Amino acid sequence: METPILLGLNSAQRDAVTSAATVLQVLAPPGSGKTKTLTARVAYLIAHHRLKPWNIIVCTFTRKAAREMADRVRGLVGDEVAKQLKLGTFHSIASRYLRQYGQHIGLAKDFGIADAADSRAIVKRIVKQNRFSMDPSNAHNRISAQKTKGINSTEFSRQAGRKVDLQEFLQIYREYEAILAASNLLDYDDLLLKCRDLLSKHPECVSNVEAVLIDEFQDTNNIQYELMGLFAHQRNTITIVGDPDQSIYGFRMAEIKNLVRMKQQWENTIVINLSENYRSSGAILKAAQNIIEQDPNRPAKKLQATHSLGLRPVLRKLPSANAEARWIVSEIQRLQALTGELLQLNDVAILLRSAYLSRSIETALGKTGLPYRMVGGTRFYDRVEIKLALDYLRVVDQPDNSEAVARIVNVPSRRVGEATVEGLLFEARVKARSLWSIILETVHGRYSPTTKLNEPARKGLAMFVNVIIGVRKKLKEAESRPVFSLADILMFVLKKIEFQSYLKKKFPDEYEARWTSVEELLMQASEASNPDRIQAMLEESNLPVIEGCEQRVPSTDDVLSLFLENVALTASAEHIAEESGEVKQQITISTIHAAKGLEWPIVFIPACYDGSIPHSRAEDRDEERRLLYVGMTRAQALLYLSIPLKNSQREDATLSTFLIQPGVATFFEEHGPSITFPVVQSLATTLRRIAPLADAIREHKKGLERDEDNYWPLNGEEPLEELARWDQDHSNNFVLAPVPSKPVASFAYAQITTLQQGFASTGPAPISAGFTSVRAHYDGLMAQARLQRVDRRTEECTK
DNA sequence: GCACGAGCCATTTTT
């Protein structure tokens, strides 16, 4: 039967969507429509099998993937139905179950969530207090790894026995668990673990579930795998999609083996493969294939391009990270203009191995005024001013969260220093009380701490108590009123602690920016407390009623808690900004990890050098290769890889191992393509868009400085202009030589580009004869400049 | 004991 759900699917995809199999694996390469298939199957289960949306669980790994999935499902089944689905990251779904049924496994009802920063801070404090030598982030990673294996500190201690080298870690692990428990916090791993415990002891909580669907299954870890089975225990209806080649979360204990394990556990598992790629041009796919096939252990797979060859990807050398950034900017501008704005800023993504690499790029974009959004990296909620504001809210919500109390009790300064806080914290731990209760009793004179308190500190504590109690009172009042405004509460906090003057003092130069982000938070808070939104939030977190299974239904008293949970588990600031405002054209900067499952017409992957990708600290080189593969396969029409010959610390950088393998070079051009009219038309076809008129292009071209990628020498050296400028900038009044207005270099490059104008020609880029002479000229000038500098220095010394 | 400024450092990836 023909239904709209199946429109635009190929036959293999249809088979997968309509498969009668109860346990189904769809394994397929990037861009083959896995996500599309999964969303269609959700719609199909609802429309044809009459499953109730609230009995369907759809899990993803990243928040972004969850959002993408939600958007796509909404497109198929509509708003109403979509929001009834239980869709989200594993962690957010686990958290919903724990909120409503946690009491069955003795979980306090209002647990808070310790995010990565909290966990790190806790471990750091433990290490410091005990004067341990272990690196805190390493310790935290190990704790997380143990948890994922289902080994708690007691179990670890049993296994470790008396091995000396493990004692320190064991101690950290123990204290970490104790601190979380004392503050009524669950960390990310706990959410999964506790949910597993809950569902294995009380499977009735999920007895309503009719189908479970998992995206990016190759990234499941053991606990998530078990959760999947537990969710599905009633009907055993499971659909997963995944691609072993895109497994990039090994560091988070993802287990590719889960694919096999699943087939063993459910012997009726049906596997469907998709092999046609609908995303990328043929040339991009070939290059990506070549990279992934470098892994000798990888079984051969079919991957067919549905698009034509298109433009060959680019592998560009630049002198430095800053030059690389400027080059990216100029290529974006060039493409925009020469395609007559067929390509917009939204079409461009810059994907990075590590978030910190964005700095030079952000600077360059900032200088040009090109708007961009940064995903991943220092997220909105990680900014100091935002974290501080949120910590106040967390303490107001949950004063027994000693970690948060410890962080804010002296910010802004109340003359309660580190020593005092440490002392009180220690007392609290010994007495098995929360830091808040110790402080409160002390201030009320009902308790005299052994920690010495001078008068200013005593006063400071009293002020702090006053703030928190004041806000809590206000919160209570507000909750009982019909209109509840979270923004008011937050504003009240900020006023009480004189946050503005604090920011002014702490960040005299960037006060404006900091306050703007606080305003953004206020806006989010105000939106979150809009009645419709509250309703939606409650509905979303609410699980279906199950007979004989007592549940705690969230109410308006929980708005603050839900808001905070949302921040920890699902919110992403840029999304909220998008929803509230106009959709503006902007470039996306993202980590490769966060880009998984997404696609853009143009993708840049800068910093392709050894040490960055593969990362110097990576344990699994194959995973690094897959990472590059994932990055490359995000591109639809044009892919740029690049490398600065000096990295951001100005050390020499060499091309990534993955890119120097024999034959790789043949898949790449050495510079950006010439954008001729046929190229524009071909781009339009790949992107399924309408090509602009030649006139439009001519018009845009006018504002452009150069229409070829020929400013930076292909060998990655500084161009002549830069050299001259460098000398002007750095040696007073010393000028190298008159700078030719149209440098010789660019003339020679222009020749090269004309030679290669037919795109996707095969074979490596030919080196033009003219190039050597330009090189020689350039080298001569360099040498000359160097000599003159040396002369001058000698002169200065002899003076 | 506390606040604050200068200088030094490295910097993976996510829930």
Add this chain to the structure above:
DNA sequence: TGGCTCGTGC
């Protein structure tokens, strides 16, 4: 960039 230590002055 920001996160840390160290030194200084209160």
